[in-house]
Amino acid sequence: MPYGIQQPAISGQISQLEKTLGLKLFHRRPFGLTAAGLRLFDEIEDFFSALIDLPAYVRGHPRQQLRLAAPARILRDYLPELLLTYKRRFPNFKLTLFDANQIIAEELLRKGEIDLAITERGNYETFPGWFGENETGVVASH
Structure with missing residues (x-):
């Protein structure tokens, strides 16, 4: 699994985020993003995409x-x-x-x-x- 994070830990973090925001981000069955989850994903997608290039960027080789x-x-x-x-x-x-x-x-x-x-x-x-x-x-x- 990428980043060495196990699924139960991710589920716990998502539940905590949903509690903090007071919003459901995922439909559990069938699995998918809610409207709020889609808006959040649109906001954070570029950040996580940039993480892939971070090591090369830090070394000065984008x-x-x-x-x-x-x-x-x-x-x-x-x-x-x-x-x-x-x-x-x-x-x-x-x-x-x-x-x-x-x-x-x-x-x-x-x-x-x-x-x-x-x-x-x-x-x-x-x-x-x-x-x-x-x-x-x-x-x-x-």
Whole structure:
């Protein structure tokens, strides 16, 4: 189990948090987050995601990563060779791919869940600076 924490300890901590907040965060049966649990998760998700990169950051070597969304056709036909070459050159590079159409890719980008979106059509109003009327476009969050 990650972090060496046992399930009963986690359950106890969750129960204590629910008591402190005066809110139920989880439905026990069927298991899932309540509306309050979802709001809490949205607030803390970035914090816990950043913990993965903390050791490298403290050593002064931030982890190289890219979260990319694109339609399956682009992921399948255009990216494999390029990504394999890049992975050989930068072995510590972490790549996360999302199969996503334009609407989903733009939403992931808007939420900060991806760094780069390759779409077949772009939303010119949502992402100013779009570089033209190409069949394929690239939009990055930073």
